[in-house]
Amino acid sequence: MKDASPQTVYLSDYKPFGWHIADVHLTVRLDPTATRVRSRIRFEPTPGAEHPEFFLHGEDLRLISASIDGAPVTPELTAEGLRCAVPEGAFTWEAEVEIAPAENFALEGLYMSNGMYCTQCEAEGFRKISYYPDRPDVMATFTVRIEGDERVKLSNGNPVASGEGWAEWHDPWPKPAYLFALVAGDLVNHPGSFTTASGKEVELNIWVRPGDEGKCAWGMESLIASMKWDEEVYGREYDLDIFNIVAVDDFNMGAMENKGLNIFNSSCVLASPETSTDANFERIEAIIAHEYFHNWTGNRITCRDWFQLCLKEGLTVYRDSQFTSDMRSAEVKRIGDVIDLRARQFPEDQGPLSHPVRPESFQEINNFYTATVYEKGAEVIGMLKRLVGDEAYAKALDLYFDRHDGQACTIEDWLQVFEDATGRDLAQFKRWYSQSGTPHLKVSETFEDGIYTLTFTQETPPTPGQPDKLPQVLPIAVGLLNPNGDEVVPTTVLEMTEATQSFAFEGLSAKPVPSILRGFSAPVVLDRETSADEKRFLLAHDTDAFNRWEASRDLGRECLVDMIIQGSEPDLAWIDALGEVVRDDALDPAFRAMMLALPTQAELAQLLHSRDITPDPDAIHAASEALRDAMAQRWASVLPEIADKMWVDAPFDPGAEQAGKRSLGGAILALRTRLDGGAAAQTQFDAADNMTLQLGALSCLIRAGAEDKALAAFRKQWSGDRLVMDKWFALQVAATEPANAAARAEALTKLPDFDWKNPNRFRAVFGSLAMNHAGFHRADGSGYRLLADWLIKLDEKNPQTTARMCSVFQTWKRYDAGRQALMKEQLERIAARPGLSRDVTEMVTRLLS
Numbered sequence: 001m002k003d004a005s006p007q008t009v010y011l012s013d014y015k016p017f018g019w020h021i022a023d024v025h026l027t028v029r030l031d032p033t034a035t036r037v038r039s040r041i042r043f044e045p046t047p048g049a050e051h052p053e054f055f056l057h058g059e060d061l062r063l064i065s066a067s068i069d070g071a072p073v074t075p076e077l078t079a080e081g082l083r084c085a086v087p088e089g090a091f092t093w094e095a096e097v098e099i100a101p102a103e104n105f106a107l108e109g110l111y112m113s114n115g116m117y118c119t120q121c122e123a124e125g126f127r128k129i130s131y132y133p134d135r136p137d138v139m140a141t142f143t144v145r146i147e148g149d150e151r152v153k154l155s156n157g158n159p160v161a162s163g164e165g166w167a168e169w170h171d172p173w174p175k176p177a178y179l180f181a182l183v184a185g186d187l188v189n190h191p192g193s194f195t196t197a198s199g200k201e202v203e204l205n206i207w208v209r210p211g212d213e214g215k216c217a218w219g220m221e222s223l224i225a226s227m228k229w230d231e232e233v234y235g236r237e238y239d240l241d242i243f244n245i246v247a248v249d250d251f252n253m254g255a256m257e258n259k260g261l262n263i264f265n266s267s268c269v270l271a272s273p274e275t276s277t278d279a280n281f282e283r284i285e286a287i288i289a290h291e292y293f294h295n296w297t298g299n300r301i302t303c304r305d306w307f308q309l310c311l312k313e314g315l316t317v318y319r320d321s322q323f324t325s326d327m328r329s330a331e332v333k334r335i336g337d338v339i340d341l342r343a344r345q346f347p348e349d350q351g352p353l354s355h356p357v358r359p360e361s362f363q364e365i366n367n368f369y370t371a372t373v374y375e376k377g378a379e380v381i382g383m384l385k386r387l388v389g390d391e392a393y394a395k396a397l398d399l400y401f402d403r404h405d406g407q408a409c410t411i412e413d414w415l416q417v418f419e420d421a422t423g424r425d426l427a428q429f430k431r432w433y434s435q436s437g438t439p440h441l442k443v444s445e446t447f448e449d450g451i452y453t454l455t456f457t458q459e460t461p462p463t464p465g466q467p468d469k470l471p472q473v474l475p476i477a478v479g480l481l482n483p484n485g486d487e488v489v490p491t492t493v494l495e496m497t498e499a500t501q502s503f504a505f506e507g508l509s510a511k512p513v514p515s516i517l518r519g520f521s522a523p524v525v526l527d528r529e530t531s532a533d534e535k536r537f538l539l540a541h542d543t544d545a546f547n548r549w550e551a552s553r554d555l556g557r558e559c560l561v562d563m564i565i566q567g568s569e570p571d572l573a574w575i576d577a578l579g580e581v582v583r584d585d586a587l588d589p590a591f592r593a594m595m596l597a598l599p600t601q602a603e604l605a606q607l608l609h610s611r612d613i614t615p616d617p618d619a620i621h622a623a624s625e626a627l628r629d630a631m632a633q634r635w636a637s638v639l640p641e642i643a644d645k646m647w648v649d650a651p652f653d654p655g656a657e658q659a660g661k662r663s664l665g666g667a668i669l670a671l672r673t674r675l676d677g678g679a680a681a682q683t684q685f686d687a688a689d690n691m692t693l694q695l696g697a698l699s700c701l702i703r704a705g706a707e708d709k710a711l712a713a714f715r716k717q718w719s720g721d722r723l724v725m726d727k728w729f730a731l732q733v734a735a736t737e738p739a740n741a742a743a744r745a746e747a748l749t750k751l752p753d754f755d756w757k758n759p760n761r762f763r764a765v766f767g768s769l770a771m772n773h774a775g776f777h778r779a780d781g782s783g784y785r786l787l788a789d790w791l792i793k794l795d796e797k798n799p800q801t802t803a804r805m806c807s808v809f810q811t812w813k814r815y816d817a818g819r820q821a822l823m824k825e826q827l828e829r830i831a832a833r834p835g836l837s838r839d840v841t842e843m844v845t846r847l848l849s
């Protein structure tokens with residue numbers, strides 16, 4: 001077995017590398033099966049450091065030659081790299097290796113996608129290109145010469161020179177190898193330019209395959225907006241003459257922030273009104289910003305080691321969420337982020353994969369690009385900002401950039417900057433980085449002699465490796481409303497540091513209604529027993545948009561729980577109160593659309609489990625359907641009128657205003673379809689001139705079981721467009737009746753265009769299967785079996801994407817004994833495979849533990 005007992009790496013074992021690298025010269029002669037990479041590297045001993053042995057990482061490389069100061073050497077080769085005797089002082093290392101990019105389906109290192117060469121080096125991919133100290137704290141300047149017949153040859157930094165069959169690039173900014181990139185192919189560019197605040201002209205390009213030129217304008221607009229925003233809000237300017245973005249069809253993740261040469265999954269950069277939904281446009285805008293923002297938070301200041309991943313990712317997610325809030329609606333963005341956090345991070349934090357924002361050990365770092373590191377990491381920064389205030393946050397960030405530019409840093413460095421800028425002691429706050437699990441917050445209240453007291457108790461349940469938890473610092477944003485609905489105490493941030501703590505508000509004439517955890521000011525589970533009356537009151541009166549939404553969401557949740565476990569009727573009082581909000585034209589349509597979204601079935605399963613009730617996926621599905629039917633019937637007379645008002649009679653614009661209208665219009669259409677069997681949806685489908693309307697209508701038709709004609713038409717229209725066909729694959733599995741989901745997924749895998757080695761296509765089918773909650777969790781186990789079959793198959797080609805998809809099993813212990821046994825059986829079957837990758841081995845071991 002290849003990786004029978006993978007090694008565990010520990011944060012506490014960190015040791016600096018013994019040498020400093022002045023400059024790296026690479027010459028890459030491209031060939032699909034025999035690319036040659038020559039490296040010339042000057043190593044200088046770091047004064048005072050110990051350098052016991054000279055080890056360079058290297059995997060799947062065929063060493064052709066190696067020399068030190070011009071004299072050939074014969075290093076000792078291992079599966080992970082090479083060891084070599086080296087001189088005491090400085091020396092020049094030269095080596096040549098051969099690699100086969102056309103045979104690289106793991107999509108790490110140098111690989112080919114639709115005939116073009118591209119690289120992915122984060123986290124540890126550079127070692128598949130050349131022997132090198134592949135660790136983020138080794139930073140060097142790179143000069144890269146690319147040789148090949150491809151029309152376009154790109155690398156990091158600025159172009160130096162080029163000629164027939166070669167091009168040379170130089171990146172003046174020292175960087176770790178994970179930020180290295182190289183692209184070559186017969187690409188075309190969508191050009192742009194940007195003048196920085198200090199007057200420097202920057203050339204911008206989005207490089208795509210011929211035929212995709214028409215899908216670049218939005219990406220370019222988003223890039224320019226990001227560059228401007230980072231100057232205005234964080235005072236950060238771009239630092240090279242050129243910034244290139246490349247779209248690649250085969251990519252494991254969303255995108256990668258390589259210095260000056262960002263590489264994107266084509267689904268995260270290409271957009272046009274005809275082929276992309278509003279959600280795609282918004283996501284592209286956010287990811288372009290995210291990668292661009294990494295230039296400062298990640299590239300200029302990078303991570304000392306991979307345990308510090310949240311240093312760049314938490315901060316950059318936080319920055320891109322600020323950007324989206326500024327470009328669109330801050331309230332709607334916040335609600336969307338919380339929905340996402342609860343759907344992806346909470347299950348992780350509350351299951352066998354739970355780990356701290358800064359993990360302390362790993363076997364495969366690729367398995368730690370998680371919702372916890374990214375999204376909870378961003379929440380931690382949001383809390384820090386809430387605690388110190390906006391001004392102090394800005395001051396601390398300036399100090400961070402000043403003090404650490406050009407360095408590879410730790411969370412300790414980051415927190416020190418805040419301590420120095422504010423004089424605060426952040427020792428307790430630091431627990432957010434080391435304690436895993438989601439804190440639960442309980443609240444009780446008293447009112448006496450005009451004094452209203454809130455008492456909070458926090459408790460974090462045990463998580464793997466962490467049986468006992470200490471209290472964390474919780475910023476709890478609270479506002480108080482008096483009984484007539486006026487706000488008597490505006491939003492105030494209470495700083496909770498103890499396990500139990502009380503806060504008093506004086507001088508109140510009547511017992512107020514509290515609005516707690518406004519804006520979701522801390523990533524906790526709020527356990528508060530309140531009456532439905534109070535929630536309806538908040539739904540009607542709260543000035544905080546998030547808590548207004550939350551009040552309704554709570555009512556919907558409780559209504560569904562009653563329907564599921566007692567077979568109750570839908571809560572008409574709530575439906576009527578919600579109807580008021582949905583009809584209120586003074587409110588942003590995007591917000592109204594979010595009010596209409598019910599808790600997901602997975603969220604309900606988690607909620608029931610937390611109340612010691614075994615969730616039944618079929619019952620949850622049935623109740624959700626029944627509630628939607630009830631909403632449609634109750635609002636039958638007003639739905640067409642709202643739909644009419646949401647009709648956009650203007651040229652397509654992906655901005656928040658039109659997108660909000662289409663979003664509410666789509667939610668209304670889904671309800672109408674329950675009444676008319678799909679008539680309105682078919683009309684919309686036939687007339688649609690943009691993908692949001694077309695796909696929205698198709699989704700309704702599938703849910704109504706009236707999709708045959710539309711599905712065929714859609715396939716015919718879009719068979720030449722990979723990204724649109726991903727939607728075609730995904731939607732059929734996600735929106736179909738649970739009873740058919742697995743069978744439908746399986747049927748799709750038999751189509752000739754089910755290119756399973758393409759991660760987007762694989763995820764379209766199997767990610768969607770997992771999203772169809774009751775379909776995936778069919779009691780006969782067919783969903784589990786099908787997915788396991790394909791995970792086993794994909795692991796042989798692409799361990800990283802396989803391992804990421806294994807996490808759909810993370811909630812397995814929530815369900816009944818029968819389903820648990822079926823899921824365990826599949827996990828054990830995967831675990832028993834000979835030659836299983838290190839990535840998947842680690843995941844299934846953690847899932848089963």
Ligand code: PHE
Nearest residue numbers: 122123253255256257291369
């Ligand atoms: N660093 C990338 C980002 O967050 C994500 C990524 C990780 C991409 C690993 C590829 C491989 O923007």
Ligand code: ZN
Nearest residue numbers: 290294313316
């Ligand atoms: Zn990132």
